[in-house]
Amino acid sequence: MGLPGAGKTTTARILAAKLPAVWFNADEVRLHINKDLGFSPIDRVEHARRMGWLCDRVVEAGFVAVADFVCPTPDARRAFGDAFIVWIDRIEEGRFEDTNRLFVPPESYDVRIRHGETPDSSAQKICEALQQMDGTKKP
Numbered sequence: 001m002g003l004p005g006a007g008k009t010t011t012a013r014i015l016a017a018k019l020p021a022v023w024f025n026a027d028e029v030r031l032h033i034n035k036d037l038g039f040s041p042i043d044r045v046e047h048a049r050r051m052g053w054l055c056d057r058v059v060e061a062g063f064v065a066v067a068d069f070v071c072p073t074p075d076a077r078r079a080f081g082d083a084f085i086v087w088i089d090r091i092e093e094g095r096f097e098d099t100n101r102l103f104v105p106p107e108s109y110d111v112r113i114r115h116g117e118t119p120d121s122s123a124q125k126i127c128e129a130l131q132q133m134d135g136t137k138k139p
Contacts (some may be wrong), residue, residue, distance in 0.1 A: 001071035002088030005046070005095050007119055010121055011088060012068035014123040019130075022058045024051055028071030041102065044072060045079045053082035070094075072103040084133060085109040086126055090117070 002008050009025055016023035030037065037043040044093070048071055055065035071077055071091055077085075087109040093100050111129045113122045 001069065001077070001085065001107065002113075003094030004070060004099055006088040006090045007113075007122070008068040008070075008088045009115065010088075010119040011126075012066050014119050015126055016066045018123055018127055019064050021064035021066045024065065024067045026051065026067070029054070029069075039098065039109065041073065041075070041098045041104065043059055044070075044077050044102075048076040049079040051084070052080055056081065057081070070099060070103065072099060072105075075105060084111075086111045086113065088113045088122070090115045 007136055009027075012023055012025065015021070029051060030047065030080050033054075034047055037047050047069070051067045051069060055067050059064035066084075067080070071080060085108070087106050087108065089105070094103070110133075113125070117125070
């Protein structure tokens with residue numbers, strides 16, 4: 001998760017290839033599946049719920065899922081469900097003012113990616129954290 005423009009998609013693309021994993025990009029999911037949803041807080045929660053559902057199906061089939069999206073609020077994060085959380089915290093503000101106002105930094109996460117960390121080094125950092133994972137969370 002993280003603000004628009006923080007590097008979520010670039011990092012997720014690299015990570016999905018390294019794992020390998022099924023990757024769900026929020027923009028693509030909105031374009032092809034969630035066309036009925038806008039960007040209101042209620043729609044963002046529903047988008048997160050659906051993204052979580054998609055990931056759960058992949059994990060139930062025995063594979064790894066990666067979802068990259070803003071997931072801006074605690075309600076949206078709860079709707080997504082239990083997960084290995086990566087907070088891409090590379091920027092102070094995203095390109096959409098409404099999202100900047102809505103975004104609540106997460107209180108808990110598994111990996112935090114900060115300014116100066118490249119997408120390649122970030123993907124490696126995430127892979128290393130996943131290797132240490134106890135297996136109770138879906139990556």
